[in-house]
Amino acid sequence: MSDNNRISDRTKSYDWGKIERELETIYGDRAREEKRRPPEAKSPDNGGERQAPRPKRSHRKLLWQAVVLVVLAMAALKYMPLFNLDEIKVVGNSYVTTEEVCRMAGVYRGQHILAVSPDEAKVLLLKDLRIERAEVKRLLPNGLMIQVTERQPVLNIPCDYGFIDIDREGLVLAAYRAPSQLPIPQLVGMKVHDLYISDSVREQPIRDMAAFLGFLGPKALASLAYVNMSDPEHILCLTPDRTEIRLGKLDNLEEKARICRDFLAELKLGKQPMEYIDLSFGSPFVKPQLENSQPVQYRAAERP
Secondary structure, three states: OOHHHHHHHHHHOOOHHHHHHHHHHHHHHHHHHHHHOOOOOEOHHHOOOEOOOOOOOOHHHHHHHHHHHHHHHHHHHHHOHHHEOOEEEEEOOOOOOHHHHHHHHOOOOOOEHHHOOHHHHHHHHHOOOOEEEEEEEEEOOOEEEEEEEEOOEEEEEEOOOOEEEEEOOOEEEEEEOOOOOOOOOEEEOOOOOOOOOOOEOOOHHHHHHHHHHHHHOHHHHOOOOEEEOOOOOOEEEEOOOOOEEEEEOOOOHHHHHHHHHHHHHHHHHOOOOEEEEEOOOOOOEEEEOOOOOOOEEOOOOOOO
């Protein structure tokens, strides 16, 4: 049998229908994919010929470029003199100087603004007993705002080694060999022992007096020279010109402080010299510095 006859017999045994279906499946899928593809843009320069698609940039390459740009921007920001601190504004301080506040916060002029951490500066400020609250803010490009609330000293007290200043809560803020030069009254008639900075006064009468003076406020405090507590039932405050404020017992502290504040404001106006004001009773009385004058009921000036 010839070779041609053998090939012919072999091809007859194939399932040509099955083969056609498989070819249709393969090439039919490819044809459908070609139809779904968008047509390539034609360039007017090459006579409408199809251009090869441009390769897409790697996401990793784009990420590295972004990182490099950020690093360069940070380096430029760090070394530009525009961002060196030129103005440090401190507000709210009266007893602590601006220089002390900056030193406590660890900031100085010429320092780069990004080298200043507002949170760390706040923590450093609050470590000083004289600072009750603090806020630190950057003012771009080259400014810094430090706002503090100080613990106000209200009373200067004699102690074993000299004198101490306490705030309205009885906390010892400072210690001296000589009486304090701050515009606050000095305590006479009592003395404290074994107290140092950051301690608290243990004697309740002195703590109550500190609370009373705290209600007065800084302006009224500056109008008082002494507080005499030798008799706890008859406590006496004295102005520099020896006008007496007879508090009696330390009760109704806030109300007595309000009346005392108004009285001191009137004394400062100098309308009429007074010998004393007595707050020992429910209704306060005043005695003018006039011959044969009698105490009269005190009425504070009406507020505008």
